[in-house]
Amino acid sequence: MVKFGGIESGGTKTVVAVGDASGVDVEERFPTGDDPAAAMQRVADFLHAHGPLDAVGFGSFGPCDPNPRSRTYGHVTSTPKPGWANTDVVGMLRSRGIAAPLTFDTDVNAAALGEWRYGAGTGSEALLYLTIGTGIGGGAIFGGRVLHGAVHPEMGHQRIPGAPAEGVCPYHGNCWEGVGAGPGIAAREGRPAQDIPPDDDAWRRLAELVAMGLSNLVMALSPDLIVLGGGVGIQPHLHDLVRPRLAEIIAGYVPVPALVPPGLGNQAGIRGAFVLAEQALD
Amino acid sequence: MVKFGGIESGGTKTVVAVGDASGVDVEERFPTGDDPAAAMQRVADFLHAHGPLDAVGFGSFGPCDPNPRSRTYGHVTSTPKPGWANTDVVGMLRSRGIAAPLTFDTDVNAAALGEWRYGAGTGSEALLYLTIGTGIGGGAIFGGRVLHGAVHPEMGHQRIPGAPAEGVCPYHGNCWEGVGAGPGIAAREGRPAQDIPPDDDAWRRLAELVAMGLSNLVMALSPDLIVLGGGVGIQPHLHDLVRPRLAEIIAGYVPVPALVPPGLGNQAGIRGAFVLAEQALD
Numbered sequence: 001m002v003k004f005g006g007i008e009s010g011g012t013k014t015v016v017a018v019g020d021a022s023g024v025d026v027e028e029r030f031p032t033g034d035d036p037a038a039a040m041q042r043v044a045d046f047l048h049a050h051g052p053l054d055a056v057g058f059g060s061f062g063p064c065d066p067n068p069r070s071r072t073y074g075h076v077t078s079t080p081k082p083g084w085a086n087t088d089v090v091g092m093l094r095s096r097g098i099a100a101p102l103t104f105d106t107d108v109n110a111a112a113l114g115e116w117r118y119g120a121g122t123g124s125e126a127l128l129y130l131t132i133g134t135g136i137g138g139g140a141i142f143g144g145r146v147l148h149g150a151v152h153p154e155m156g157h158q159r160i161p162g163a164p165a166e167g168v169c170p171y172h173g174n175c176w177e178g179v180g181a182g183p184g185i186a187a188r189e190g191r192p193a194q195d196i197p198p199d200d201d202a203w204r205r206l207a208e209l210v211a212m213g214l215s216n217l218v219m220a221l222s223p224d225l226i227v228l229g230g231g232v233g234i235q236p237h238l239h240d241l242v243r244p245r246l247a248e249i250i251a252g253y254v255p256v257p258a259l260v261p262p263g264l265g266n267q268a269g270i271r272g273a274f275v276l277a278e279q280a281l282d
Numbered sequence: 283m284v285k286f287g288g289i290e291s292g293g294t295k296t297v298v299a300v301g302d303a304s305g306v307d308v309e310e311r312f313p314t315g316d317d318p319a320a321a322m323q324r325v326a327d328f329l330h331a332h333g334p335l336d337a338v339g340f341g342s343f344g345p346c347d348p349n350p351r352s353r354t355y356g357h358v359t360s361t362p363k364p365g366w367a368n369t370d371v372v373g374m375l376r377s378r379g380i381a382a383p384l385t386f387d388t389d390v391n392a393a394a395l396g397e398w399r400y401g402a403g404t405g406s407e408a409l410l411y412l413t414i415g416t417g418i419g420g421g422a423i424f425g426g427r428v429l430h431g432a433v434h435p436e437m438g439h440q441r442i443p444g445a446p447a448e449g450v451c452p453y454h455g456n457c458w459e460g461v462g463a464g465p466g467i468a469a470r471e472g473r474p475a476q477d478i479p480p481d482d483d484a485w486r487r488l489a490e491l492v493a494m495g496l497s498n499l500v501m502a503l504s505p506d507l508i509v510l511g512g513g514v515g516i517q518p519h520l521h522d523l524v525r526p527r528l529a530e531i532i533a534g535y536v537p538v539p540a541l542v543p544p545g546l547g548n549q550a551g552i553r554g555a556f557v558l559a560e561q562a563l564d
Contacts, residue, residue, distance in 0.1 A: 078535065147424070147503075147504075159494060215440075253453040254439075
């Protein structure tokens with residue numbers, strides 16, 4: 001039986017786990033913090049303690065470089081997160097003795113893979129996975145393969161009509177993420193999303209933004225299914241508002257994909273990291 | 283030596299040709315018209331006259347169905363073009379004796395493939411091909427494979443901020459195509475794009491719309507190269523205005539892909555149809 005290591009390094013917290021295709025055997029969660037060397041040390045210590053491992057999958061917050069032919073492969077690149085810009089996180093694991101075959105990708109691509117293989121996206125030929133939480137991130141899986149392009153998509157940074165002029169993205173102000181993710185919602189509505197009752201009109205305002213961005217991704221990517229998750233995105237009252245509005249915007253021009261919540265909850269990323277590990281063995 | 287048939291069926295004109303990887307040997311161009319049976323008869327007559335053929339590639343205006351596993355494979359589907367909605371164009375060729383292996387795709391995907399193989403996109407790992415003419419259409423080629431998704435992208439039908447309220451798309455009003463393609467430009471500026479001098483401010487207004495839509499596609503698809511063509515899109519003064527504005531909008535968050543004109547001129551579609559024919563042989 002093969003044994004996989006999985007790493008989900010998010011902007012806020014890191015998960016490191018050991019397990020296999022059937023699930024997680026043991027895991028540890030800790031704040032990602034501002035010191036990548038310390039975080040990678042903790043990851044390496046955990047993996048050594050629970051090895052030996054056949055392969056490792058690593059899903060990282062972005063922007064990062066998952067292209068094995070690139071000079072900066074395995075680096076977190078132009079992130080605004082303090083301490084992490086231009087950091088060779090895979091190199092840090094290698095220098096700490098993690099020698100098993102390893103696949104590095106974005107955290108959202110890992111979660112998309114997890115949902116495609118084990119969650120709500122099973123059977124989809126063209127899956128769009130979108131997470132709305134402290135940011136907006138998207139991953140697309142076509143025929144079981146992650147869409148990378150030259151680097152990786154940054155779907156949260158598209159611009160949409162109807163976005164309020166004020167947004168909190170440090171790069172783009174009122175891009176989709178700048179107005180549609182947690183911090184943008186809190187700035188606009190004067191309270192965090194989790195404190196807004198389901199029947200408050202703030203959810204309708206958010207649904208309009210979410211549906212507009214999703215319709216653009218439907219036009220760009222032609223998904224057959226949309227899995228919408230994340231702390232904000234998973235809310236059922238948001239789904240109920242987005243579905244009809246998305247259909248209205250598309251206006252019958254192309255088929256409207258089904259919109260469903262994730263099937264794996266907060267396990268999507270780490271289960272997807274195991275799928276990445278499996279791909280490293282191929 | 284293999285001999286290919288190629289069909290480029292656009293909303294306005296149809297091109298049918300016979301040739302091979304080195305180029306077109308013989309071709310015929312005629313108005314697509316409102317009668318698909320008559321158009322497919324003319325295509326079949328031409329191909330029979332210049333056969334026998336080893337394979338055929340067919341690039342069609344859309345929306346259409348290029349998914350071989352679908353019930354409506356080879357159909358033009360929800361087009362507003364009179365006479366053509368829900369028409370089994372591949373079936374019309376089959377019933378007229380065109381029996382060679384055939385690949386059916388969108389006209390814009392065919393042109394994208396042509397540019398990737400023989401034109402300005404040679405060597406690109408993640409090519410975005412965009413044409414702006416009577417409509418806006420986009421195709422993406424990743425590692426030499428066309429991105430289809432569930433059906434095919436309809437990149438011209440995204441919504442962008444800053445679009446004038448008035449647009450001419452019969453489905454979406456002021457979507458990207460509704461304001462950025464020829465008919466939308468003519469409605470806004472009071473004259474067709476080809477009558478607008480290169481130094482007129484109308485081009486700056488258009489460049490803003492083009493750059494905004496392209497930046498969204500960069501975020502969704504992560505291309506390493508953008509080939510921008512079409513009767514409107516190919517204009518050098520438009521390229522000169524779009525390039526810096528695209529970089530401004532992206533704001534350093536991800537690499538800005540190079541923006542180049544097509545290398546094949548009006549041959550991209552038909553050369554791409556030959557690439558589709560070659561794929562039908564594989």
